[in-house]
């Protein structure tokens with residue numbers, strides 16, 4: 001196949017066949033197709049779009065560019081969820097053990113923080129000893145005994161996506177629905193799933209700023225999931241204020257521990273139960289009961305231990321293991337109803353406090369972030385706590401304080 005002709009065809013808005021797409025991805029993965037040709041193709045896709053059939057072929061080709069997890073034929077159904085990312089979005093840590101208690105298998109491959117949105121792997125790594133890199137035979141052992149494992153993408157899973165994502169990042173081709181769909185779905189389907197639920201966020205703290213954009217991405221991912229034989233559903237959730245009351249790595253794990261012990265924030269528990277009921281027929285009340293009776297909490301502790309973590313640290317993670325040197329309270333100076341707690345600004349502040357990265361190689365500070373974040377709709381009196389800033393230094397806390405003021409509206 002003549003690659004320049006295929007690029008020209010897409011540039012003119014004509015569809016590529018499944019064989020052509022598989023050929024392009026194979027050539028790109030092996031290095032036979034240079035980055036400049038793939039960049040040109042990505043830009044042509046950005047402007048011309050792709051049909052669902054083309055996106056499925058692209059997803060399938062990327063999915064099979066590396067290892068696809070396989071499971072015994074008599075294994076329970078494999079399910080997972082993917083969130084497009086948000087601020088304080090910590091649902092995976094609770095959902096995986098909860099669904100495992102339901103007899104399902106959750107082979108969760110997660111990512112690191114991206115831009116202002118936090119990453120599941122970064123949160124988990126605030127637990128001393130916890131490893132997200134496990135040999136495949138250990139993954140199988142943990143799945144057989146516990147039904148859930150939470151690991152990172154390895155070099156041999158979807159290598160085409162790894163390469164293409166890096167290229168998109170520097171060629172202005174990230175925000176393309178066909179390319180996002182293939183990127184997300186190829187990584188999730190490499191888990192060997194039967195069912196997938198997508199949590200597509202929209203709002204100031206999300207990748208998709210409007211509900212319409214989120215709906216279009218959700219529709220595209222659901223169509224591709226079905227075309228590739230995986231039961232896929234999508235929920236749309238606003239991300240205008242953070243989920244729960246905390247954002248930051250150890251701080252979010254602490255909030256998940258509270259949720260697993262039955263006293264998590266109401267909005268966090270609602271999203272978790274919405275996602276869980278999308279992939280199991282078990283009644284919502286029965287799932288909620290597992291958050292109250294200690295079953296899901298026990299399973300989470302077992303998973304932490306199986307992945308090398310120390311469960312004894314979980315209840316004191318923010319006070320003993322990762323105490324922030326400075327905790328600064330931001331209090332209201334007047335009366336009003338809290339009508340805005342802007343997730344985008346809070347996310348950017350948490351990132352700059354050190355909980356996220358500016359470059360892929362930057363280290364993460366597990367201790368810093370925000371907690372006690374008040375929820376919109378709350379009646380506020382002068383002196384009431386709006387949030388607490390966990391910072392490395394007094395200067396960082398002060399600068400976060402100033403950055404956060406325009407994020408908060410009292411009316």
Ligand code: URA
Nearest residue numbers: 174179180181183184
């Ligand atoms: N997350 C991904 O994994 N890929 C994208 O393209 C965008 C978000």
